[in-house]
Amino acid sequence: MSWLRAIALSAMVLSLSLGAGPASASSFYLADITARDGVVLTGNVFTPDTPGPHPAIIFITSWATPNIEYLAQAQQFADAGYIVLSYTPRGFYFSGGYIETAGPKDISDVSDVIDWLLLNTPADPARIGAAGISYGSGISLLGSAFDSRIRAVAALSTWTDLLYSLLSNQTRHQQAAGLLQLAADLTGRPSAELQQLLSDYFANRNLGGLATFAQVRSASTYVDRINANRPAILIANAYGDSLFAPNQLTDFFTRLTGPKRLELRPGDHAIPELTGLLGLPNDAWTSVHRWFDQYLRGVDTGIALERPVQLQPRGQSGYEAYASWSTISTxxxxxxxxxxxxxxxxxxxxxxxxxxxxxxxxxxxxxxxxxxxxxxxxxxxxxxxxxxxxxxxxxxxxxxxxxxxxxxxxxxxxxxxxxxxxxxxxxxxxxxxxxxxxxxxxxxxxxxxxxxxxxxxxxxxxxxxxxxxxxxxxxxxxxxxxxxxxxxxxxxxxxxxxxxxxxxxxxxxxxxxxxxxxxxxxx
The missing domain is CATH 2.60.120.260 (Galactose-binding domain-like)
Known part of the structure; x- marks a missing residue:
């Protein structure tokens, strides 16, 4: 596997040279993180070349996406004084184990990664954030329910109710599920449970089993635990998200009692955040930086005083701001x-x-x-x-x-x-x-x-x-x-x-x- 890791490192360096701008005062290295069950997760780490402790962000990659996904953003955060650890969830690419689809093992992996971070970097244990797009965002939300060390979350193109995503109104989402299956087969090792679930899904049988599977993988199931931990949660999605439609988010957002913000924009799954992954100016990623600066670095960015619901009308460039979801219509x-x-x-x-x-x-x-x-x-x-x-x-x-x-x-x-x-x-x-x-x-x-x-x-x-x-x-x-x-x-x-x-x-x-x-x- 060493030659594969070398190729991955070369790709990372190329990505940095293209997308992250000028070189900065930070160090970068690959990391192997051993989870409690012995599975090794692969990641990469940016650390500022200044004395710690530093606020830290854990980026969790999207479904079927390798660690290079967040390199440009990781570099920008490291430039601003953050330690950034990005890792590939179990079952994908070079990480060991099988794809657990944000199951209990993925949730415990978040805590194991935080343990590793605190042992191996000068990260401040009181200033830890978790973030991701799509798969990584859902795991970040779930992790915040089970690990109170996560003080802020940025969940982009996320889900909060997996059953709603796959079977809303008792209707199977054929293209979305098919795309997820194809991507998993090409880039990872689906667990036996996932393979059986998808087989049943496309055969239109045992859909009650899907409900059980989805419940433990949905942040809405654990909203009381999240509220008890009180992380600051930013959610940003698209109106036309064909994987995770927005109605599930508005109920979840309303039930949150801690610091929170909901942003909705035109587009489809992960599209509004796409240019930001290249290090280009991007509204969603601008909010992520402001959010973490406010709640991890302690910098007053003004975002805490803004109305928490920010909506971009379709076909327009500006935003409308509301005090709550219930007030958007009169x-x-x-x-x-x-x-x-x-x-x-x-x-x-x-x-x-x-x-x-x-x-x-x-x-x-x-x-x-x-x-x-x-x-x-x-x-x-x-x-x-x-x-x-x-x-x-x-x-x-x-x-x-x-x-x-x-x-x-x-x-x-x-x-x-x-x-x-x-x-x-x-x-x-x-x-x-x-x-x-x-x-x-x-x-x-x-x-x-x-x-x-x-x-x-x-x-x-x-x-x-x-x-x-x-x-x-x-x-x-x-x-x-x-x-x-x-x-x-x-x-x-x-x-x-x-x-x-x-x-x-x-x-x-x-x-x-x-x-x-x-x-x-x-x-």
Missing amino acids: SSARYYLGEVPWWSDEGSLLASAQTGWSWTVLAGDDTTANGGAVLLTNGAEALTGEPPTNWIPSVDRDNAGVWQSGWLTSARRLRGAAHLRLTVTPGSSGQTTVIAYLYDTDEYGTGSLVTHVAYTLRGAVAGQAYTVDTDFPSTVYDVPSGHRLSLVIDTVDPLYADQGAFFTTVKFSSPSGNPSYVSLPLK
Whole structure:
């Protein structure tokens, strides 16, 4: 393995020369850290060439990503007087063991790494932080629940509820889980437990086992322990995160009682933080530096006095600041789904309820409405500012229900999670999936995707009506005056493994006493 370590070191040096700027007064070396069960974790360490003790940050790498991930940022923090230890979790690359998917062994590894840090560097035990993107962020949050020495956390593109991430609304996230499996197989050694779980997941069996697996790997399970330890927690994610959608974060954030900050931006998983990994100016990483300087170095950066919810509206460069998540919207607008006339194949979104109608579509065929490709579609929005689009007239009305509002006479400033209530009656197959897409549509029929949600009726009985009551993923989006809202509901999306069955039907309706509607939280 020595020649592999040499290659890794060469890559690290190259990364430093390209991304971290001028040489600084700090030392860099590779480290092997032995966990309590004998597994060796590989890492790298930056130490300032000045007397300690120093504040310290532990960076935990992302899923399937080696230690070079944080080199540019580690160098910048070391320049500022931090000791930085970055390590690869067990099961990936040169670290020993098997991939435990943020399980108990990964959590205990965080404490073992802190022990090693305090034994081998002049780190201040009272000023230790943990940070990461994606996989590393989730382990950092979990570590803060079980090790009170962690005084600050920066969790970027994180999850707090793994079951919600993999099976929200009982719908399997096919592309996201497939990407994680492929990356693990190529770069690591999946544990037998993980292999069995993924096999069951794609085979649509033993999903109750997934719930048990996910619970112990979710920071939301341990929020009381985190609150008892009171680390300062920064969370930064994207509205369009196709792995870890933001609704799970807002509840977790609200339940935190210590110092906290939530930042949401346009884009997809790990995209808003990407340029910062190259050492380039980046809003998310600027906040990370300010956060750790405030809570580890003791420097007054002003971040503690700012409103803790910071939201960047999609398509805009500035931020809106709020005192809490509950205050981001001040009103709501409810649009009721109206009857779909046979001659137009399209219903209206109305200000008052219209009941007693039904509309039946053929299931199992996709339409032009879809959520795109994992990481790529919403990721492009982070770089271009342009959301994914669809020409609404192209949606096949045989396979979807379409409802549109009148032309808006004033802008609708959507803030938070829109809500859908819909009565669904599956055809002969029973179990079915519906996917609802909310669009901002211009005068030419081009719809910009505002948000979408999938919902699977597991164990449903054919011919029986069910109420779908669910939130769309939270977003911050301004629908301009002169545009209209479009709601498209179909039964297939490439993002998801579950879908309506071929050669069956799904009926949408609005029964008396239980009207179907979409409700928008507005500012």
